[in-house]
Amino acid sequence: MTSTAFDSAALAASVPAGDAPAVALTIAGSEATGGAGAQADLKTFQELGVFGIANLTCIVSFDPKDNWNHRFVPVDQEVIAHQLEATTAAYGAESGAPSVLDTVKIGMLGSPATISTVASALSASAFKNVVLDPVLICKGQEPGHALDTDQALKAQILPLATFVTPNHFEAESLSGLEIADLESLKAAAVRIHELSGAAVLAKGGVRLAGPDAVDVYYDGETLEVLSAPKVGDVAVSGAGCSLAAAVTAELAKGATPLEAARTAKSFVTAGIRNRVASGAPFDALWQGGPR
Numbered sequence: 001m002t003s004t005a006f007d008s009a010a011l012a013a014s015v016p017a018g019d020a021p022a023v024a025l026t027i028a029g030s031e032a033t034g035g036a037g038a039q040a041d042l043k044t045f046q047e048l049g050v051f052g053i054a055n056l057t058c059i060v061s062f063d064p065k066d067n068w069n070h071r072f073v074p075v076d077q078e079v080i081a082h083q084l085e086a087t088t089a090a091y092g093a094e095s096g097a098p099s100v101l102d103t104v105k106i107g108m109l110g111s112p113a114t115i116s117t118v119a120s121a122l123s124a125s126a127f128k129n130v131v132l133d134p135v136l137i138c139k140g141q142e143p144g145h146a147l148d149t150d151q152a153l154k155a156q157i158l159p160l161a162t163f164v165t166p167n168h169f170e171a172e173s174l175s176g177l178e179i180a181d182l183e184s185l186k187a188a189a190v191r192i193h194e195l196s197g198a199a200v201l202a203k204g205g206v207r208l209a210g211p212d213a214v215d216v217y218y219d220g221e222t223l224e225v226l227s228a229p230k231v232g233d234v235a236v237s238g239a240g241c242s243l244a245a246a247v248t249a250e251l252a253k254g255a256t257p258l259e260a261a262r263t264a265k266s267f268v269t270a271g272i273r274n275r276v277a278s279g280a281p282f283d284a285l286w287q288g289g290p291r
C-alpha cells in the first residue's frame with residue numbers, strides 16, 4: 001500500500017520557474033461557501049502550480065434554514081457555451097498560447113441540458129485529459145430529475161472521460177455492484193474501467209469500515225490501493241472536488257495517471273488534516289493544508 005506524506009519540495013521542483021505555467025480548466029458549479037465546486041478546484045490548481053480556469057455550470061447555495069440542503073440554479077445553456085468558446089479561443093490548440101489547454105476537469109453539471117452542451121464542446125476540442133468527478137446527486141435535488149441527469153452523464157460524458165473519480169455511492173451506481181469492503185471496491189474500479197476505458201480512482205473514503213481511508217486506482221494494467229489513516233469518521237466538504245482537481249493539475253503538468261492519483265491522495269489527506277470549521281454542520285478541506 002502507498003502511504004501518504006505530502007512532499008512540498010517535489011512539488012516545487014515539478015513547477016518550472018520562469019516558464020509559462022500549465023493550464024487546466026474546470027467545468028463545474030459554484031458552491032457559495034467555498035468548500036466544494038469550482039472554488040475548491042481553482043484553489044487546488046493554484047496550490048499545485050497550475051493556472052486555473054473555471055467555466056460555471058450552476059450555482060449552489062446551501063439553505064441553512066432547510067437542513068443545509070442545496071438550492072440549485074443552472075447557468076443558461078448559451079452562457080455555458082459562451083464561457084467554453086472564450087476559454088477555447090484563449091487557450092485551445094489553435095490559440096497560439098504558450099501553454100495549450102489540453103486538460104479539463106468535469107465537476108457538477110446538474111442537468112441533462114448542461115450535459116449535452118458540455119459533451120458537444122468536449123467532442124469538438126481534442127482534450128488529452130478529461131477528468132470526470134461523476135457528481136451524481138446533489139443533496140435536496142428532486143430524485144426524478146437526478147435520475148435523468150445520472151443517465152445522461154453515463155451516456156454522454158463517461159465515454160469521453162480519460163480519468164474518473166467516483167465516490168462510494170457513485171462507484172456503486174456506475175458499476176452496478178454493491179461495495180462493502182476493499183475487495184468489492186476493487187471489483188467496482190475494474191468494472192468502471194471496463195465500461196469507460198478510463199483510469200479509475202474509486203474512493204472508499206470514510207464509507208468503508210476500518211482505520212484507513214482506502215481508495216483503489218485501476219487503469220487496465222495497474223491496480224494500486226492508496227491508503228491513509230482516517231481523520232475522523234465524517235466526510236469533509238470539498239474532498240472529492242479537490243481530489244479530482246489535484247489529479248487534473250498533475251496531469252496538466254505531465255504526470256502519469258498513477259503519479260497523479262498518488263499526489264492527489266497525499267494532497268487531499270493533508271487538506272483534510274487541516275480542515276476548516278464554520279457555522280455549517282460540516283468542515284471544509286483546506287487546500288493550503290500541505291504547506
Ligand code: PXL
Binds near residue numbers: 036037060135238241
Ligand atoms: O462535492 C460535490 C459538489 C460539487 N459541486 C458543487 C457542489 C457540491 C457539493 O456541495 O455544491 C457545485
